[in-house]
Amino acid sequence: MRLPILHVFLWLLPALTTSTREMVRLQPNPTVSAACGQRVTLNCDVVYSLDKLSIKHMKWSFNQRPLCSVDAHENVTAHSGGVITHFHCNYTRGRLSLVLHDVRPTDTINLDFMCKLKSDRGAKHINTRVELQECCAGVQTETTSGASICIFDKVHEGKDVHWFHGQQSKARLHEGISTSRHVDGDGWWTITSILKHTSSHKSFKCSLMGKSGRYLRGALLRTPKSAPQSKSSLLTSTWSLLCLSIYLLWC
CATH class of the missing domain: 2.60.40.10 (Immunoglobulins)
Structure with a gap:
């Protein structure tokens, strides 16, 4: 009788083990x-x-x-x-x-x-x-006649910032770029990238690439155009300087 009982126990053992494992x-x-x-x-x-x-x-x-x-x-x-x-x-x-x-x-x-x-x-x-998942909550931008700045907020697994001429250009810019990174207590990164340029008539695009190789966030920046002064503005400025000089001489 012992042999059949042993067989029954061995037959039930896998089921008991599975039930315990999947509890x-x-x-x-x-x-x-x-x-x-x-x-x-x-x-x-x-x-x-x-x-x-x-x-x-x-x-x-x-x-x-x-x-x-x-x-x-x-x-x-x-x-x-x-x-x-x-x-x-x-x-x-x-x-x-x-x-x-x-x-x-x-x-x-x-x-x-x-x-x-x-x-x-x-x-x-x-x-x-x-x-x-890799992500970026948003991007802030600032631009002047000499530099364009992109600040990417709450970044996870951001790899690098790429700069381009305009919206459609695929040719990356490599010169005049400086990028810094800062992490907060929750593990979110802030990535700041600055592009220095001399042209005041072009637009630039910054794009943040994730570790997967896809772009997480981007922005288009337009540099301000330096408008030439009109003749009336030049005359007003000259007259103001002349009056100021006379006032200083009399004082």
Whole structure:
């Protein structure tokens, strides 16, 4: 009789192992792609039948710091998450959702979000990672007769700034360009690029290229034209200087 029982146990072992392994899963994927400035929801689902499983504790954490948890009575508690500050959590019968309000580069620094479950059938955890897409929130411009300036704000994975003559030109400019970068506490970069030029009758275009090779943001700048002074303006200026000279001599 021992041999058939052993056979039955060996036959059931893969199914038991699979059930334990799949007790917790993440949807939609272990890696979630996030657009800059948008909300991202990470769902931790209990796959095992809730009629046969008693949940004692579930939680989301980041970099070993708890973000939120739910107890056996389905009470949700939010914790101080360190670098993760803008978030909230929801719980609905076996699903603990972590909602990130505004994903920042510091939220995706090669670290995983972990969902952990404690139940009457043991403990289980699984990880997911949020990948922030390359982006640029906006560009500010300023131009004079001698220089054009482009300032790209809230940049993630920006590679370089390219300058062109006008809107349609594909020939890059290489001389007279200086570019600087500054990062803030949230991991956003500000990229400032200055093009020095002598022509006052042309337009220039600045374009920020991402690491993928595509352009993230661009702007067209028109240099101010230096209008020649009219004869009346010249006479007025000369007369004013003459009056000022006479006044100074008498004083």
